Amino acid sequence: MLSQKYGRTYHFPFSPGTTSDDRINHTYWNDIQQIETIVHTEKLDGENNCLNRFGVFARSHAAPTTSAWTNQIRERWQLIKQDLGDIEIFGENLYAIHSIEYKQIESYFYVFAVRCLDKWLSWEEVKFYASIFDFPTVPELKIESVTNLSQQTLQEQVLSLAQECSVFESTDILTENSCTREGIVTRNTEEYLTDQFPRNVFKYVRKGHVKTNEHWTRNWQRAKLIWEKR
Numbered sequence: 001m002l003s004q005k006y007g008r009t010y011h012f013p014f015s016p017g018t019t020s021d022d023r024i025n026h027t028y029w030n031d032i033q034q035i036e037t038i039v040h041t042e043k044l045d046g047e048n049n050c051l052n053r054f055g056v057f058a059r060s061h062a063a064p065t066t067s068a069w070t071n072q073i074r075e076r077w078q079l080i081k082q083d084l085g086d087i088e089i090f091g092e093n094l095y096a097i098h099s100i101e102y103k104q105i106e107s108y109f110y111v112f113a114v115r116c117l118d119k120w121l122s123w124e125e126v127k128f129y130a131s132i133f134d135f136p137t138v139p140e141l142k143i144e145s146v147t148n149l150s151q152q153t154l155q156e157q158v159l160s161l162a163q164e165c166s167v168f169e170s171t172d173i174l175t176e177n178s179c180t181r182e183g184i185v186t187r188n189t190e191e192y193l194t195d196q197f198p199r200n201v202f203k204y205v206r207k208g209h210v211k212t213n214e215h216w217t218r219n220w221q222r223a224k225l226i227w228e229k230r
Contacts, residue, residue, distance in 0.1 A: 007197035017205030043183035069096035103169035
């Protein structure tokens, strides 16, 4: 295998947007108490793409992707592939509109994780490598020390952040009205081993988020960047 796919992110038990094949971390609070500092980031509505020295991969990682909506990121990959080494960059590809249209994006690829061999790198290193390769990261919403954090406060924070509109101005594709974020991803700010992923990354997804069906790839539309709308 040329690349190992991104781990399945377990939902918080209070995340309403679970489907039948999603998993829930019912002991998330025990896991978070083993962490010193967490960061809440915005979960963007795009395709999970991975860039490593072998190619650009979509979610399955069975083989490099050739989809039309990854053309742009594959062109970028051609410029950086020789410099990646053991680094694998994971990001949200917003080139094709899914259930949310973003009105204020300046880029199509937003980095949320970086893996090197058997480790997921710290959030600071994620931002470091993103900047080296000239990519933005997903919006950082809040960094929180776990020391004096209660379970109730954590839940209230996540729920509050989830009720806000996207940093990039989110619009529901069906109603064309403003909508809340797709969700929140909470992670350990420090590095951790790949087999410890489920104990270090958690997510909240709003209910009824997916507005597209399995045929969306036939009629997909390219997202417009902010400068195209001025």
